[in-house]
Amino acid sequence: MAVGIFDSGLGGLTVLGAIEKRLPQVPLVYFGDNAHAPYGVRTADDIYDLTTQATERLFDAGCDLVILACNTASAAALRRMQEGWVPKGKRVLGVFVPLIEALTERHWGDNSPPREVGVKHVALFATPATVRSRAFQRELAFRAIGVDVEAQACGGVVDAIEEGDLILAEALVRSHVDALKRKMPEPDAAILGCTHYPLMEEIFQDALGDNVRVFSQASLVAESLADYLDRRPEMVGPGTESLFLTTGNPRNVSNRATQFLRRKIEFIPA
Numbered sequence: 001m002a003v004g005i006f007d008s009g010l011g012g013l014t015v016l017g018a019i020e021k022r023l024p025q026v027p028l029v030y031f032g033d034n035a036h037a038p039y040g041v042r043t044a045d046d047i048y049d050l051t052t053q054a055t056e057r058l059f060d061a062g063c064d065l066v067i068l069a070c071n072t073a074s075a076a077a078l079r080r081m082q083e084g085w086v087p088k089g090k091r092v093l094g095v096f097v098p099l100i101e102a103l104t105e106r107h108w109g110d111n112s113p114p115r116e117v118g119v120k121h122v123a124l125f126a127t128p129a130t131v132r133s134r135a136f137q138r139e140l141a142f143r144a145i146g147v148d149v150e151a152q153a154c155g156g157v158v159d160a161i162e163e164g165d166l167i168l169a170e171a172l173v174r175s176h177v178d179a180l181k182r183k184m185p186e187p188d189a190a191i192l193g194c195t196h197y198p199l200m201e202e203i204f205q206d207a208l209g210d211n212v213r214v215f216s217q218a219s220l221v222a223e224s225l226a227d228y229l230d231r232r233p234e235m236v237g238p239g240t241e242s243l244f245l246t247t248g249n250p251r252n253v254s255n256r257a258t259q260f261l262r263r264k265i266e267f268i269p270a
């Protein structure tokens, strides 16, 4: 019984933490591709190749269901994987849809035509590759009309978090929020469209102001996974052990992960 969680690095731990709280009985195998992070500056082909390799490793570790807890991989590789790569009996899901469903006030499986929703001016903060893919705008257009989206590619933030330089990460977040506000002075909602960003959520909220509702993915994805496993309990694979795998330096990655999740985490080589 194990579910795989994949990210380019440490960001997916925000999703893992929320899933552990919501589904404490489900063993989770985490794969952080720290040696190749950040993905946000890579080409779509490169992201596809790295994401399929990591997903394969998670299948080998006894996971039938893998969550891409990485918006960049979800935006650049997921559709291609689902269309021609995922083997029979396995499933790969992304992190975009639960977030967009929350923003557009929909429940899972509501495929009714797009309609007006409460939010009108949405700020999207994501990596350069996610912004370039326009995947967020596409998913939103299927569900909502009349929503103005301004995207800000937040160069440097993932690198700073991966390096453990949270002072630099904070300075970069504040300057990206300023840049966004020059384009959209009064957003009513903000999407943290990268799983690393919840680690900086308080800074985003502070820089945006109290009037802006900040949507972040971790708990939305956990809730949606719980719902999915209720409907498809057989998708919890045969693995029985929780594991943390990394392509990076296990000691450094374990130290940062322990700092972020505030409990001892031991990564082993992938």
Ligand code: DGL
Residues within 6 Å of the ligand: 007, 008, 009, 011, 012, 037, 038, 039, 040, 041, 069, 070, 071, 072, 073, 127, 130, 158, 193, 194, 195, 196
């Ligand atoms: N956590 C990944 C995401 O959600 C970061 C991508 C990167 O490595 O640049 O997009």
